[in-house]
Amino acid sequence: MIPQSDRPYIFINSAVSADGKLSTFERKQVKISGKADFDRVDELRAETDAIMVGIGTVLADDPSLTVKSEERRQARAAAGRDENPIRIIVDSKARTPTDADIFKKGKGRKIIVVSESAPKDKIDALSKMPETKVIVAGSDRVNLEEMAAQLKNEGINRLMVEGGATLNYGLISAGLVDELKIFVGNLIIGGKTAPTFADGEGFSEDLIKKLVLEDVERIEDGVLLTWKVKY
Ligand SMILES: NC(=O)c1ccc[n+]([C@@H]2O[C@H](COP(=O)([O-])OP(=O)(O)OC[C@H]3O[C@@H](n4cnc5c(N)ncnc54)[C@H](O)[C@@H]3O)[C@@H](O)[C@H]2O)c1
Numbered sequence: 001m002i003p004q005s006d007r008p009y010i011f012i013n014s015a016v017s018a019d020g021k022l023s024t025f026e027r028k029q030v031k032i033s034g035k036a037d038f039d040r041v042d043e044l045r046a047e048t049d050a051i052m053v054g055i056g057t058v059l060a061d062d063p064s065l066t067v068k069s070e071e072r073r074q075a076r077a078a079a080g081r082d083e084n085p086i087r088i089i090v091d092s093k094a095r096t097p098t099d100a101d102i103f104k105k106g107k108g109r110k111i112i113v114v115s116e117s118a119p120k121d122k123i124d125a126l127s128k129m130p131e132t133k134v135i136v137a138g139s140d141r142v143n144l145e146e147m148a149a150q151l152k153n154e155g156i157n158r159l160m161v162e163g164g165a166t167l168n169y170g171l172i173s174a175g176l177v178d179e180l181k182i183f184v185g186n187l188i189i190g191g192k193t194a195p196t197f198a199d200g201e202g203f204s205e206d207l208i209k210k211l212v213l214e215d216v217e218r219i220e221d222g223v224l225l226t227w228k229v230k231y
């Protein structure tokens with residue numbers, strides 16, 4: 001496990017239903033956050049150096065990952081920063097579509113993290129996209145520790161991860177996550193195959209991650225839980 005000083009500070013912000021799901025069993029996006037929580041997320045985006053999602057989220061939601069508030073974008077520009085944080089996709093096989101919204105909406109740098117197994121033509125196509133850099137970390141799947149060290153070298157000190165289920169699990173199991181901000185919304189999605197906050201193999205009893213509760217905040221009909229990960 002790399003020391004925290006050699007990687008960005010990493011926090012995950014996700015919205016889950018009351019039964020812990022990120023989306024439906026059909027992986028259809030669900031509006032779990034209300035106006036107030038989406039505004040909180042926008043503030044977090046405006047404050048961070050970079051935002052990261054997995055390729056599964058790009059293929060399912062096609063998010064732009066941009067800062068929505070013009071005022072917040074202007075404040076970033078006034079501070080000499082790009083109007084949007086660096087947008088990062090964890091994408092072993094370079095499957096990010098070149099017509100994805102992250103390329104069409106908003107200015108600012110993008111980083112696509114691939115593994116050595118990614119086809120060269122797809123890497124070349126993504127490298128040609130505006131303000132886009134492809135970095136390689138790992139042989140088959142992305143090596144998340146190696147990626148974290150490279151992102152620190154890119155000058156990223158604060159990284160916000162927005163999911164999804166598999167990437168959340170991968171980062172937590174690699175011991176790379178410092179903080180969790182989970183908004184629990186007032187709905188039940190159900191479904192044993194619906195994505196949860198942390199999918200993947202799962203932790204055996206002795207490896208279950210322990211958390212320290214930092215804050216509980218009611219937001220409309222939901223609750224924002226903030227935890228620090230205990231190491
Ligand atoms: N409610 C929310 O806050 C929220 C946020 C984001 C996504 N989602 C939902 O989550 C679902 C997507 O989650 P998902 O699990 O399918 O995809 P994901 O976004 O977690 O992407 C996972 C993919 O990233 C790639 N990857 C490469 N190396 C990896 C590694 N070492 N560890 C983990 N992943 C690695 C793999 O291709 C893997 O399948 C969608 O339904 C989306 O709507 C919800």
Ligand SMILES: Nc1nc(=O)c(N)c(NC[C@H](O)[C@H](O)[C@H](O)COP(=O)(O)O)[nH]1
Pocket residue numbers: 013014015029030031032033038041053057061062063064065066162163
């Ligand atoms: N915080 C949050 N609350 C939700 O209810 C929800 N469904 C998501 N889902 C995460 C998704 O990946 C993107 O954050 C949204 O789809 C926003 O998309 P934009 O980036 O604004 O285009 N995130």
